[in-house]
Amino acid sequence: MxxxxxxxxxxxxxxxxxxxxxxxxxxxxxxxxxxxxxxxxxxxxxxxxxxxxxxxxxxxxxxxxxASVDTKVEVVDNVKTDGTALTIKSPIVGTFYASSSPKEEPFVKVGKRVNKGDTICIIEAMKLMNEIEAEDNFEILDILVENEQMVEYGQPLFKVAKL
Incomplete structure (x- = not known):
């Protein structure tokens, strides 16, 4: 405008x-x-x-x-005794999508290795699709939310191991 x-x-x-x-x-x-x-x-x-x-x-x-949304992913240490697992938390409130469309394969699965910059999920907020990218090299240990589930700011999305 x-x-x-x-x-x-x-x-x-x-x-x-x-x-x-x-x-x-x-x-x-x-x-x-x-x-x-x-x-x-x-x-x-x-x-x-x-x-x-x-x-x-x-x-x-x-x-x-x-209008802008900060989509930086917060990675925090998980309180596990082995100290290798990390939690990736949601940077915004919205709807979690595991893939770019219902017919597509999910961005990540348990056991998959993810490189820095790879898209790990999409969170829709106010009709905007925000691609959430890995900030480091990880292996996905667990996916903590379901596809199309509403997520809150700071809600854990993934458990990962840093490579």
Whole structure:
């Protein structure tokens, strides 16, 4: 969304009867609001208070935010006595997918060796598919969640052994 498009959007909202407007496109969220014309009349006939606000003079709120999700995988030591197992935890809240489509093979299986940078799963959050990649060379010891299961931030996904 370029500057000219944003200006046209602001003008359109200003000229409309809308009091607030919010849109998210191309990773940018725009939120606008305006105050309607307000007229206050007193029941006292001697005193009339007229507080009108011109909506063309007032554009109350315009905010821009870059939408982004940090998909860095947190790997923490597991409390096992042998000290070789690690846990890969979910970096975000969403739906866990073991493969890129239902007809495809899973990215990883128990016993598979994974190289740094390989996709180990996908977590869908707000209609965005976030590929979760291995941050080191691992062997998958256990998969702790089911395909299409909802996962929480920090929830263990895999038990792995560092190679």
């Amino acid at each position: 370029d500057y000219k498009s944003i200006q046209e959007l602001i003008k359109t909202v200003s000229d409309s009867n809308l009091t607030s407007f919010e849109i998210e496109a191309e990773g940018i969220r725009i939120k606008m609001g305006k105050v309607e014309k307000v007229q206050i009349e007193s029941t006292n006939p001697v005193k009339n208070i007229d507080t009108a606000v011109n909506t063309n003079d007032v554009m109350k709120e315009v905010s821009f935010e870059k």
